[in-house]
Amino acid sequence: MIQAKNLNKIYKIKxxxxxxxxxxxxxxxAVHDISMDIEKGKIVGLLGVxxxxxxxxxxMLSTMISPSSGTIHVDDIDAVxxxxxxxxxxxxxxxxxRNIYWRLSARENLEYFGSLYxxxxxxLKKRIDYCLSIVNLTxxxxxxxxxxxxxxxQRLQIARGxxxxxxxxxxxxxxxxxxxxxxxxxxxxxxxxxxxxNKGVLLTTHYIAEADELCNYIYVINNGKIVSEGTANxxxxxxxxxxxxxxxxxxxxxxLFDDIAKLENIIKIELNPELHSIKLISKENLIKKxxxxxxxxxxxxxxxxxxxxxxASLMQILKVGNSHA
Amino acid sequence: xxxxxxTAKAVTLKNRIITNRAYxxxxxxxxxxxxxxxxxxxxxxxxxxxxxxxxxxxxKHANTMDYLTYIVLGQSVNxxxxxxxxxxxxxxxxxxxxxxxxxxxxxxxxRIGYFLGSYVEQFLxxxxxxxLVLLVGITLGARIPAEKVPIIALFIIFMSxxxxxxxxxxxxxxxxxxxxxxxQNTFFLLIDFICGVLFPVECLPHWLQYISQLMPLTxxxxxxxxxxxxxxxxxxxxxxxAYSSIISIVFLxxxxxxxxxxxxxxxENIYV
Numbered sequence: 001m002i003q004a005k006n007l008n009k010i011y012k013i014k015x016x017x018x019x020x021x022x023x024x025x026x027x028x029x030a031v032h033d034i035s036m037d038i039e040k041g042k043i044v045g046l047l048g049v050x051x052x053x054x055x056x057x058x059x060m061l062s063t064m065i066s067p068s069s070g071t072i073h074v075d076d077i078d079a080v081x082x083x084x085x086x087x088x089x090x091x092x093x094x095x096x097x098r099n100i101y102w103r104l105s106a107r108e109n110l111e112y113f114g115s116l117y118x119x120x121x122x123x124l125k126k127r128i129d130y131c132l133s134i135v136n137l138t139x140x141x142x143x144x145x146x147x148x149x150x151x152x153x154q155r156l157q158i159a160r161g162x163x164x165x166x167x168x169x170x171x172x173x174x175x176x177x178x179x180x181x182x183x184x185x186x187x188x189x190x191x192x193x194x195x196x197x198n199k200g201v202l203l204t205t206h207y208i209a210e211a212d213e214l215c216n217y218i219y220v221i222n223n224g225k226i227v228s229e230g231t232a233n234x235x236x237x238x239x240x241x242x243x244x245x246x247x248x249x250x251x252x253x254x255x256l257f258d259d260i261a262k263l264e265n266i267i268k269i270e271l272n273p274e275l276h277s278i279k280l281i282s283k284e285n286l287i288k289k290x291x292x293x294x295x296x297x298x299x300x301x302x303x304x305x306x307x308x309x310x311x312a313s314l315m316q317i318l319k320v321g322n323s324h325a
Numbered sequence: 326x327x328x329x330x331x332t333a334k335a336v337t338l339k340n341r342i343i344t345n346r347a348y349x350x351x352x353x354x355x356x357x358x359x360x361x362x363x364x365x366x367x368x369x370x371x372x373x374x375x376x377x378x379x380x381x382x383x384x385k386h387a388n389t390m391d392y393l394t395y396i397v398l399g400q401s402v403n404x405x406x407x408x409x410x411x412x413x414x415x416x417x418x419x420x421x422x423x424x425x426x427x428x429x430x431x432x433x434x435x436r437i438g439y440f441l442g443s444y445v446e447q448f449l450x451x452x453x454x455x456x457l458v459l460l461v462g463i464t465l466g467a468r469i470p471a472e473k474v475p476i477i478a479l480f481i482i483f484m485s486x487x488x489x490x491x492x493x494x495x496x497x498x499x500x501x502x503x504x505x506x507x508x509q510n511t512f513f514l515l516i517d518f519i520c521g522v523l524f525p526v527e528c529l530p531h532w533l534q535y536i537s538q539l540m541p542l543t544x545x546x547x548x549x550x551x552x553x554x555x556x557x558x559x560x561x562x563x564x565x566x567a568y569s570s571i572i573s574i575v576f577l578x579x580x581x582x583x584x585x586x587x588x589x590x591x592x593e594n595i596y597v
Contacts, residue, residue: 011593064431064592087433098424103343115335116434118328144346160428 002038002061002168002200007031007070009056009224030056031067032224038168043194043201045215047208047314053224054204058170061202062092074168088117090168093161095176097153102146106137106156109145110163117164131159134189136182151178158186168200175210187214208314220314235314242267243285246305249276249294256297260290276302329438336442340412344446353450356411360404360458367396367523368465386525389554394469397462398553399522401455402546405481406488406516408451409444413492414509416443417584418499421591430592437581440496444489455481473553480549483566487541490573494580501587521546541572 009031014023031053038044038061048054059065061072063083072079072086079086100109107128114124132138135155145153158174171190175183191214194201205211211218212232220228220235228235249256252273261269265283272278280286287304294301344352371377371392379392387395416439420426429439463469469477491512499508516522519529519537526537526547537543548562548569559566 059592062431064427084433087431092427092431094427099428101339101343101423101425103346104339108339108342112335112339113428113432115331116429116432118331118433164432 001040001073001075002202003071003073004037004061005035005071007034007057007060007067007072009053009060009065010068030224031060034070034221034224034226036219036226036229038200038202040167040200041194041198042216043190043203043214045211045218046202046204046221047211047218048204048221052221054221055172056224057221058092058172058202058204062090062170063087064092088164089166090170091161091164091166092170092172093158093174095154095157095173097150100145100153100156100160103144105142105144106132106148106159107141109156110159113160114163119164127163127165131162134162135159136185151182154178155182166199168202171201171203171205173205174203175205175207183210190214243282244306245278245280245282245286245290246303247278247290247301248303249278250300250302252276253297253299256293256299259293259297263289328433329435329441332434332438333442333445335434336439337446340416340443340446353454356404356408357454357457360400360407360454361461363403364397364400364458364462364465368393371396382528383525386527387554388551391468391554393462393465394467394554395550396523397459397465397467397469398550399546401458401462402484402542402549403516403522404454404458405451405485406491406542407513408447408454409485409488410492410495410509410512412447412451413440413443413489414495414499414512415505416440417496418503418505421500421503427592430588436585436588440489440493440581444492448485451485452481469553476552476559479559480545480552483569484542484545484549487545487569487573490577490580491541493584494576497580497584497587500584500591515540516542519543521550539572541569541576543569544572545569 008029011028011030013026013028015026016023034053034057036044036046046054046057056065060067061079063072063079063086066080070080074086074090077085101112104112110128110131111124114127119127128141129138132141135158137152137155137159140148140152145156148156154174154176155178161169161171174190175186178186187210190201190203193199203211203214215232218229218232218235219226254273257271257273257278260278260280261271263282263286265286267281267283269278269280278290287306291301371379379390383392384390389395417426420429459467459469495508495512499505502508519526519533520540520542521537526534526543529537544565548559548565551557551562551565552559
């Protein structure tokens, strides 16, 4: 199990107005008193807006940066004092296209990264074949990465993160930039290896549905602090003062959609003219008002769906967090 | 295989493939052509401006009247220094710029193995560059006795290792300052100017001579010339070689220790 206790991270930033000015030192607290557990066989989510402290937390847990204070234990290894021991059993998968060598092929990249983890030639071959097959890159394994699409590069990142068969995997927005089919396959794979291969997973994502589907436990982080934690259902129950509504109309009426969008107390709204649908999160139950509006415009409602949305809960959590900050 | 060698092997292979695919001939050609010009320029001055006359002070300090061979040996060593510093010195800063450093630092791979891998990858290339420059020098009139070839080979390996040690410190300075060009070119200038590549160190002002002794290449180059031009043996130059080795180890130790110290700050600086 990974146990992080009372993690703090304060960055020292040197600021210079001009090259001839003296540096001004500023301190920025990126993470404040974070404690979390990541058990084997479980997927733990770390959710928060940009700049909340997710990446700093994940970099500390993956031993890439040292915490200013606090402890991290990875299977009884003190990862702050002995990061090289911990590095052998962890890996990090980040979103985006960097972090791999574009001039090398996928196989050459994996051979290189596998060697950095001390894998022998035979182990490497087996592991590379396995990782490439998981991300569906076997056929393109010998093409230089610079010729890959964005999604293929992201899939290679995932293969790279699995090359040392880590006991704990940190996934920093792993589905960023990959298509929905691949993202779905990847989610299924994450679920499968977590259970079947008993791996501990920490996932950060902007896709709330992804966290809702995958995570056994979720930490919500804001301004460097954990503002809430629990299972997805716990969070939904705790913070369901918001309403999540889905309407499908029999036609698209621009004026109707505009009027609905102008209603008060809407936190977030998604209009889809092609599907004649509206999805919204609001502070009050707007069903009556929307039915009234649709009848004014003589537009029938085919379907109304209400749901406990993790997204709605998350927005509520962050709103509460910000008001306390 | 020990982790340090496994890492070195992996880095060597990776760098070899990238170099072959990215710039198969251009960097090699650029350095060889640059070095050939750096020989031709002083040689032409020697022939056409100074009319093959050299000062007494040069003869006294260089222990030779053969300026041509003197300059060819100096420039040949210089190309090894430039090649090693360009490859090993810049390897980390290149990883930072290409965004590939994170995954290396995430792994438990040997850090010194990484530098060694970068060194090994460029070693054969720098040897080839050295041989080409030496051949051009011989064509222009430098006198290198055939029986000196084994001792030249030994010195080349020694000086290449000296340059490796210097490169580790330079790499750390580059990583710390996040600068390539000023650091790298300052070192190249120092090597050209104060290490005795173009003229004897004794021709420099006294205070610069002291600084030149802080560079391990100065004493190594002096011992090299003593053996090739002055007909001395390796044993005659053991003090110079030992001194160069000690300074090199100091460069290596300082560079490596500071790199390990900066390693985590490095990632922080990227993310802040």
